[in-house]
Amino acid sequence: MKQLYITLIFFLGIGLSIALAAPPDVVQYKIDVRLDTSSQMLYGKEILTWHNLSNDRVKDIYLHLYWNAFKNEESAYLSESAESQGRSNHSGHLDEIEDAGWIRLKQVTLSDGRSLKEAMQYVTPDLPRRPGDQTVLRIDLPEVVQPGGSVRLHIDFEAKIPKAIARAGYYNNNYFISQWFPKPGVYQAGKGWNCHAYHYFSEFFADFADFDVRITVPQDFVVGASGVNTERVVNDTAGTVTYRYQQNHIHDFAWTAGQRFIKKERLFNPDSLISEDEYRHYASLFNLPLDSVRLTPVKLILLIRPEHENQIERHFQATEQSVKYLGLWFGRYPYPTLTVVDPPYRTGSSGMEYPTLVTAATRPIIAEEGWIPDGVIAHEFAHNYWYGMAANNEFEEAWLDEGITTYSEDKVMQAMHGKTKMIVTFGPFPISRYFDQIRYSSWERARSSALHIVETDPVVTPSWQFYDIYSYFLNVYERTALNLFTLERLLGKDTMLRVLRTFQSRYRYRHPTTQDFIGIVNEVSGRDMRWFFDEFFYGDRLFDYGVGSLVSHKIVPPIGVFDSDSGMVVVSRDSLEGRTEPDSLTRYKTIVRVRRYGQARPGGDVRIKLLVAFADSTTETRYWDGRKRWQEFRFETAARAVYAQVDPDTLFLLDANLANNSYRTETKSAGINRWAGKFLFWLQNLLTIITLIS
Amino acid sequence: MTVWNIFRRSFGESLRRYPLVLIMWMGNLIFALSAMMPLYAFVKNQFGHSLTVDSMLEKFNMYWVSDLAFMLRDVQPLLWWPMISALLLFLVLQIFFNAAVLGSLNAWLEKDSLSSFFENGGRLFGRFFKLFLIFLPLYLIALLVLPALVDSVSSGYVERAVNEWPGQIVFLIKTGVMILAFTIVNMVADYAKIAAVQNDRIGAVRALLTGGRFLFRTFFRAWALYWLLVIFFLIVSVAYMETENLITANSAALIVVVFLLQQIYMLCRYWIKVQFYQAQMEFFQANHLI
Ligand SMILES: [Zn+2]
Numbered sequence: 001m002k003q004l005y006i007t008l009i010f011f012l013g014i015g016l017s018i019a020l021a022a023p024p025d026v027v028q029y030k031i032d033v034r035l036d037t038s039s040q041m042l043y044g045k046e047i048l049t050w051h052n053l054s055n056d057r058v059k060d061i062y063l064h065l066y067w068n069a070f071k072n073e074e075s076a077y078l079s080e081s082a083e084s085q086g087r088s089n090h091s092g093h094l095d096e097i098e099d100a101g102w103i104r105l106k107q108v109t110l111s112d113g114r115s116l117k118e119a120m121q122y123v124t125p126d127l128p129r130r131p132g133d134q135t136v137l138r139i140d141l142p143e144v145v146q147p148g149g150s151v152r153l154h155i156d157f158e159a160k161i162p163k164a165i166a167r168a169g170y171y172n173n174n175y176f177i178s179q180w181f182p183k184p185g186v187y188q189a190g191k192g193w194n195c196h197a198y199h200y201f202s203e204f205f206a207d208f209a210d211f212d213v214r215i216t217v218p219q220d221f222v223v224g225a226s227g228v229n230t231e232r233v234v235n236d237t238a239g240t241v242t243y244r245y246q247q248n249h250i251h252d253f254a255w256t257a258g259q260r261f262i263k264k265e266r267l268f269n270p271d272s273l274i275s276e277d278e279y280r281h282y283a284s285l286f287n288l289p290l291d292s293v294r295l296t297p298v299k300l301i302l303l304i305r306p307e308h309e310n311q312i313e314r315h316f317q318a319t320e321q322s323v324k325y326l327g328l329w330f331g332r333y334p335y336p337t338l339t340v341v342d343p344p345y346r347t348g349s350s351g352m353e354y355p356t357l358v359t360a361a362t363r364p365i366i367a368e369e370g371w372i373p374d375g376v377i378a379h380e381f382a383h384n385y386w387y388g389m390a391a392n393n394e395f396e397e398a399w400l401d402e403g404i405t406t407y408s409e410d411k412v413m414q415a416m417h418g419k420t421k422m423i424v425t426f427g428p429f430p431i432s433r434y435f436d437q438i439r440y441s442s443w444e445r446a447r448s449s450a451l452h453i454v455e456t457d458p459v460v461t462p463s464w465q466f467y468d469i470y471s472y473f474l475n476v477y478e479r480t481a482l483n484l485f486t487l488e489r490l491l492g493k494d495t496m497l498r499v500l501r502t503f504q505s506r507y508r509y510r511h512p513t514t515q516d517f518i519g520i521v522n523e524v525s526g527r528d529m530r531w532f533f534d535e536f537f538y539g540d541r542l543f544d545y546g547v548g549s550l551v552s553h554k555i556v557p558p559i560g561v562f563d564s565d566s567g568m569v570v571v572s573r574d575s576l577e578g579r580t581e582p583d584s585l586t587r588y589k590t591i592v593r594v595r596r597y598g599q600a601r602p603g604g605d606v607r608i609k610l611l612v613a614f615a616d617s618t619t620e621t622r623y624w625d626g627r628k629r630w631q632e633f634r635f636e637t638a639a640r641a642v643y644a645q646v647d648p649d650t651l652f653l654l655d656a657n658l659a660n661n662s663y664r665t666e667t668k669s670a671g672i673n674r675w676a677g678k679f680l681f682w683l684q685n686l687l688t689i690i691t692l693i694s
Numbered sequence: 695m696t697v698w699n700i701f702r703r704s705f706g707e708s709l710r711r712y713p714l715v716l717i718m719w720m721g722n723l724i725f726a727l728s729a730m731m732p733l734y735a736f737v738k739n740q741f742g743h744s745l746t747v748d749s750m751l752e753k754f755n756m757y758w759v760s761d762l763a764f765m766l767r768d769v770q771p772l773l774w775w776p777m778i779s780a781l782l783l784f785l786v787l788q789i790f791f792n793a794a795v796l797g798s799l800n801a802w803l804e805k806d807s808l809s810s811f812f813e814n815g816g817r818l819f820g821r822f823f824k825l826f827l828i829f830l831p832l833y834l835i836a837l838l839v840l841p842a843l844v845d846s847v848s849s850g851y852v853e854r855a856v857n858e859w860p861g862q863i864v865f866l867i868k869t870g871v872m873i874l875a876f877t878i879v880n881m882v883a884d885y886a887k888i889a890a891v892q893n894d895r896i897g898a899v900r901a902l903l904t905g906g907r908f909l910f911r912t913f914f915r916a917w918a919l920y921w922l923l924v925i926f927f928l929i930v931s932v933a934y935m936e937t938e939n940l941i942t943a944n945s946a947a948l949i950v951v952v953f954l955l956q957q958i959y960m961l962c963r964y965w966i967k968v969q970f971y972q973a974q975m976e977f978f979q980a981n982h983l984i
Contacts, residue, residue: 441756451764657761659761664745674751684960687725
């Protein structure tokens, strides 16, 4: 006996069609999938319709079969994993063979029933070639898809769920299911299919689509998924329940299922969270009508594990603040739902972004104002803007999603808590008592690690071609964030927000590239900032300016033999002795040499600023284009110089050595002694602890 | 004599033997100072003229830490290896100090002097070093093998877990087991050293057996005394941290105050070390069957 519940699509009535300006979706999915918990299998039927929106005649289709990355050690993913650990083959992931995951297309037919089984072939588009990789499948179509035409595939697939690996899998009968269904690559007009293998460190790229997915799970399972739950059908005979989820204008679909979830819902209500003043501020900042900066309600769905029940409020608050700030800054979140999942334990799926569904990450006990879980939620939700809606190619230009997202997350965290609090833990317990005065800003954190990989790779590098996993992570997350904070200082905070808002609105539901971003920066700022990207995104050179030397002396009359009308005049040191001038006439000569220690240079209209401060509290400012290796600046003033400083406003956060940016004529060591004392103390304690065994 | 009485007596007695405390503290201070000197000189050279030193007065400022880390990126081995050698060297020095302190405590009628301190250290060093070598594997068992054992015993429990608590509980148990095992080994080692000091004629192995036999009879009382001293040490440590936590400003005078406070704490650490030896020696003498 089947019962049928039609869940009303809540308050918005027809919440599924959104954003009038959105281009048509390229793909339509109708997927019916069943989770078999006894064999850890998915059985799926997928009807995939691909529309050819280009002017090309397309004769094939490329599909991602991501889970084959976990099938055997010939996959790009597992070989790269093994190689990055310095091993030959065994990455360790398949030591238990039931940990493997794979996907198999049992039948692929066209609408008229013609089978395409014979026309399928695994391909390896990336270098270096991994001929055994089966994550990309090409299907040669019997008929060309004409411009404006479409092709519909009926796919019958089965997939073995891997034991928790790389964002997906099962652990103890809890499931996180992502990158699980056959998904076409992105067809790029004139260039063909963009469909990369699943690499050890790369993410994804897909076209916008209209999803209609039915998920069948055991009756006692709680389900969370991308999109809006529109239907729930219980099958008592089979002991299952089928949930239907729908959403258009998204490019991926993930879901989770398990018995250990508490499901809570709350409405994001902009009226209670955002004041009219805030709306007016942003409307004038962006020069937009008031109504177009207003946010709309969003149904927030939280799936949280029972042991984190006392963190429900904290999760909702972080989500609301993220939806508020990112909406005010980058435009309203247009989807009717946002699902936040506290992912099942050990499913390796924490801190991941999917359209309209994000996974958080938390600890059993959390500290007030800590980065966990707020920062994770802010980050993953920000991805709905940078990846979700402005959907760049994550394989090729990961900074556009990870970097801008890290920057956005930092801005949200700043708005929520100010500087980040350092949280030190012992086992499950945060020990904030002796550490809670330690706070740092996002750019300080980003700078601390980013400097180390500047010379390893440019930021704009295909993900799988970074030198190593550190270079990938630090370049696309931290170095990009640092670059963007620098850009923010060069352009001004308001202009930076306008840049990002324009970038988002121009490329929403599209696939922007680095060049598109540069175009927006130049357009919005009215300046030519190409040099900035050439140097800091495409470049791999250190930026380091500093004061090479500073000398400041009283000007004394010269001695020697001088010509005069009456012949030669001798001025000796002795003849000057005893000659005193009034203080008011004393002049000082100051010579500052500014040096370029690094290879990187500013360009466009940006100059290196030099500030010299004098004993009488006056200052002098000079500018230098920074092209040569060094430049000398001379001053004649009424007072001696006290210090010289390049970039006194610290615009260039990415300067590799901020200490050499300034030079003071006298040394001061109170600060050094303070830290030396601390260091000494820790060293003394270390010595006593080590010698407990003596 | 009760454990509490011994603790009380040792408190006063170890204060009376302050020269021993001072010598050990000086050794530690001089050693640490010389170990950090290269880094100090480097920082002074790189930052001394920079305005950055002003930000070093803030509670925490990451810019200069990042600068320093980046400056040192290629020369870290230059810092690590001297540091590790220094630690090993200090270990040997501390073995000598232990010998000297216990020797001096045993000769309680003598007046403490540098020469008697070094004379005692020199006399006992050989046996103390042998004891150190004997106990080293026991410490390794307590600190590495036992925690690994807990891990392997509990792996199934952690593997079947549906949340992070089993893992965290195992971590706490592991830490507890490690601490308990360490304190036991440490206590046995202390009594072996005391036995060696009490009887000049016995070698390291016999000292170990004597100490072991002694503890076999008196284990729980000895352990209670040990923990009484540990708790006293913890109270002193928390008192220090609370006091330091109160100081949030960073004037030049306060930097000196904090430095003095830190050194007073270090003195306390060594004083409690002497008290440990004094109390355990008294306990040994009061309960040892001759
Ligand atoms: Zn991210």
